[in-house]
Amino acid sequence: MGCFHWPPLILETNVAPEIYASNPSAGEDLILDRPTVAFVFASDEDDPPETLDYLWWVEGAGTILSHDILPDSAGSSVTLTVDTALHDQTLRVRVADGKNDSVELSWPIQVVQEGL
Secondary structure, three states: OOOOOOOOOOOOOOOOOEEEEEEOOOOOOEEEOOOEEEEEEEEOOOOOHHHOEEEEEEEOOOEEEOOEEOHHHOEEEEEEOOOHHHOOOEEEEEEEOOOOOEEEEEEEEEEOOOOO
């Protein structure tokens, strides 16, 4: 009986996307004293930018937000208007690649209006 030679087993690994810039910056509050644009720029070393999926929502309010894709498909943005219902809620974004890996970023929302 002879020996069989099998080629080496190559396992594909996937690297999760990375958010490399945002407004507000990570760890800061989102201050709503006028209509405000929040955005993220993301990259993924093993997926092209146009394959990244962005999901924005307000946690606590259960609101999923429509968003815009930024030039060159490298990011996404949402515009929030001053709404007292958003005060003390959390804006969240999830960036996912086509292989089920993702990264999230969140910001506490502080609505600033006269009389609050």
